[in-house]
Amino acid sequence: MLVLRGPNGAGKTSLLRLIAGLAEPAGGTLAFEEASLPADTLLGEHVHFIAHQDAIKLHLSVEENLSFWSGFFGGGDVAGAMTAMNLDALGQFQAQRLSAGQKRRLGLARLALVEKPVWLLDEPTVGLDTASQKLLAKMMTRHLDGGGIIIASTHIDLPVKSSDVLDFARLADRAG
Amino acid sequence: MSSIERFANPTRFMRLQTAVQPWVWMITLALFSVGLFLGLTRAPADYQQGETVRIMYVHVPAAWSALMVYTVMAVASIVGIVFRHPLADIAAKAAAPIGAAFCFLALATGSLWGKPMWGTWWVWDARLTSMFVLLLLYLGYMAIWQAIDDPRRASRIAAIVAIVGFINVPIVKFSVDWWYSLHQPASVFRTDGPTIHPSILTPLLIMGLAYSFLFLALHLVAIRSEIGARRIRQTELARTGALQ
Amino acid sequence: MRSAFTSVVVRDFSLAIRQGGSIGTAIGFFLTVIVLLPLGLGPDQQLLQRIAPGALWIALLLSVLLSADRLYQTDHDDGSLEIMALSSTPLEVVVLAKASVHWLTSGLPLAIAAPVFGFLLNLDAALIVPLGIAMVTGSLALSLLASLGAAITVGLRQGGLLVSLLVLPLYVPVMIFGVLASSGAQSGIDNSGTALIILVAIVLAALVVTPFASAAALRSYMR
Numbered sequence: 001m002l003v004l005r006g007p008n009g010a011g012k013t014s015l016l017r018l019i020a021g022l023a024e025p026a027g028g029t030l031a032f033e034e035a036s037l038p039a040d041t042l043l044g045e046h047v048h049f050i051a052h053q054d055a056i057k058l059h060l061s062v063e064e065n066l067s068f069w070s071g072f073f074g075g076g077d078v079a080g081a082m083t084a085m086n087l088d089a090l091g092q093f094q095a096q097r098l099s100a101g102q103k104r105r106l107g108l109a110r111l112a113l114v115e116k117p118v119w120l121l122d123e124p125t126v127g128l129d130t131a132s133q134k135l136l137a138k139m140m141t142r143h144l145d146g147g148g149i150i151i152a153s154t155h156i157d158l159p160v161k162s163s164d165v166l167d168f169a170r171l172a173d174r175a176g
Numbered sequence: 177m178s179s180i181e182r183f184a185n186p187t188r189f190m191r192l193q194t195a196v197q198p199w200v201w202m203i204t205l206a207l208f209s210v211g212l213f214l215g216l217t218r219a220p221a222d223y224q225q226g227e228t229v230r231i232m233y234v235h236v237p238a239a240w241s242a243l244m245v246y247t248v249m250a251v252a253s254i255v256g257i258v259f260r261h262p263l264a265d266i267a268a269k270a271a272a273p274i275g276a277a278f279c280f281l282a283l284a285t286g287s288l289w290g291k292p293m294w295g296t297w298w299v300w301d302a303r304l305t306s307m308f309v310l311l312l313l314y315l316g317y318m319a320i321w322q323a324i325d326d327p328r329r330a331s332r333i334a335a336i337v338a339i340v341g342f343i344n345v346p347i348v349k350f351s352v353d354w355w356y357s358l359h360q361p362a363s364v365f366r367t368d369g370p371t372i373h374p375s376i377l378t379p380l381l382i383m384g385l386a387y388s389f390l391f392l393a394l395h396l397v398a399i400r401s402e403i404g405a406r407r408i409r410q411t412e413l414a415r416t417g418a419l420q
Numbered sequence: 421m422r423s424a425f426t427s428v429v430v431r432d433f434s435l436a437i438r439q440g441g442s443i444g445t446a447i448g449f450f451l452t453v454i455v456l457l458p459l460g461l462g463p464d465q466q467l468l469q470r471i472a473p474g475a476l477w478i479a480l481l482l483s484v485l486l487s488a489d490r491l492y493q494t495d496h497d498d499g500s501l502e503i504m505a506l507s508s509t510p511l512e513v514v515v516l517a518k519a520s521v522h523w524l525t526s527g528l529p530l531a532i533a534a535p536v537f538g539f540l541l542n543l544d545a546a547l548i549v550p551l552g553i554a555m556v557t558g559s560l561a562l563s564l565l566a567s568l569g570a571a572i573t574v575g576l577r578q579g580g581l582l583v584s585l586l587v588l589p590l591y592v593p594v595m596i597f598g599v600l601a602s603s604g605a606q607s608g609i610d611n612s613g614t615a616l617i618i619l620v621a622i623v624l625a626a627l628v629v630t631p632f633a634s635a636a637a638l639r640s641y642m643r
Contacts, residue, residue, distance in 0.1 A: 045506070053498050059439055060438075315585060319586075
């Protein structure tokens with residue numbers, strides 16, 4: 001797992017979006033599984049991207065939101081995803097009734113719907129209480145143990161041990 | 177596509193433009209002089225419309241040019257999207273106001289032409305209606321550039337607008353012609369009848385060429401100023417550290 | 421891919437029904453345009469009858485256009501659009517799904533309602549059915565092109581004005597052949613059959629152009 005650290009505006013989100021394929025690089029190459037990708041490929045289908053927004057519809061219930069993404073991805077474990085983020089009790093509630101932390105959990109539950117090798121997480125713990133952070137940590141550890149990659153940007157310490165840290169503040173010092 | 181690459185071509189362009197510009201202006205001036213002279217003095221007057229038919233020498237080439245410039249815009253947009261040439265979207269953006277001006281000129285002279293004949297300041301016939309829609313297409317294109325701040329994003333969206341609009345032009349012409357043929361058998365302007373006398377055709381073609389060179393002259397200037405504006409923006413962004 | 425298409429359709433449909441009211445507002449807008457006509461032109465029944473088909477078409481296309489204005493707004497704002505773009509499903513499929521739902525929930529109901537409201541403009545009763553057929557057919561193109569306008573202007577200020585300026589020129593052929601197809605045998609020569617065929621051709625053209633152009637525009641807004 002690689003952690004991106006640094007102050008706001010340093011470029012952590014931009015890097016994540018770049019890797020996902022949502023932004024255009026000015027140069028350089030992206031390699032995945034030892035094969036270099038042509039300049040415009042979207043890593044797309046191999047990626048779970050958690051942005052600042054939760055990608056949930058307020059007028060759909062928790063279960064309907066996850067069913068939608070499950071259908072969209074071509075099949076997924078809705079029940080498992082709800083359990084992973086402790087949303088079982090909230091299944092029938094419309095997302096607009098949830099608290100900010102619960103909405104975040106719903107957004108994160110997408111990670112457990114379908115297996116994808118690369119996780120790009122942009123400040124995943126924002127709005128989460130300690131118990132929820134532990135749930136996220138469990139998901140992340142399971143993913144890493146299964147051979148997955150995580151690149152996550154964060155302000156605070158993540159509940160999972162990272163193998164590498166990319167500090168944007170230090171990069172800026174060196175460049176500047 | 178590194179930053180340096182992005183500006184190598186424009187620099188070469190600037191040098192080329194500075195060298196070529198005076199010549200283009202001279203040719204433009206020459207062509208307009210000859211064309212207007214022939215059209216206003218040497219060419220015959222119309223037996224029905226009298227001298228007022230001479231407006232045709234300003235109106236018709238303006239209409240041709242309005243269409244030609246939109247084509248240039250559409251082609252430049254396609255080149256921009258497919259080949260990512262750095263000057264392509266600048267060329268498209270710069271061409272639009274010029275084309276819109278030609279379009280407006282065509283409409284205004286069309287109106288002036290119709291007044292002595294029909295007594296009204298405006299008549300909806302197939303040709304003028306199509307020109308009117310073309311003007312709207314130009315305005316929409318320019319509005320999109322205005323509405324989006326990021327030039328890269330704006331150029332892509334604008335390119336889509338230009339291309340979709342370009343596809344629409346023949347369809348609109350076709351449908352408008354059909355509509356007015358049912359509602360209005362005679363057209364106001366009978367410039368392209370089955371035979372056009374060479375003494376009318378020659379000044380017309382010269383004026384057409386004159387307009388083209390006028391477009392070229394203005395286009396080169398507009399591209400140059402657009403490049404300048406982008407450089408200023410780049411410098412400002414670099415200074416604030418918000419380089420994209 | 422079909423699963424993705426269906427998911428989007430079901431989701432958008434559910435949202436449209438749950439959030440409700442939008443078709444009511446659209447019909448309200450339609451009627452507002454209609455009421456302005458006798459107020460601006462005078463209540464002369466003969467005059468209104470002559471302009472009825474064209475006027476109903478104008479009211480229809482304005483209503484469809486404005487009801488599609490924010491079609492992509494929520495997906496763009498809550499980040500769903502990005503996640504959909506990252507999947508293996510082409511964005512074009514998403515565009516078609518959203519445009520279809522918009523047609524089913526706005527375009528089609530308006531196209532059916534319009535001839536019914538024709539009596540407000542003293543529409544010749546013989547024209548109600550041809551008008552309905554032409555409008556139902558044409559409304560598909562109207563919805564598609566309106567969704568294209570929405571994709572081009574996602575999140576921009578002056579949304580309604582800008583989208584109108586961009587889309588109304590695209591509506592010109594639809595309206596011309598739509599009105600011609602609505603006339604039944606009104607004029608001496610019956611053009612309406614040919615016009616209807618051309619209208620179908622325009623719908624098919626819109627069906628092809630809209631997904632690709634919309635997807636390209638949406639991608640530009642995400643990068």
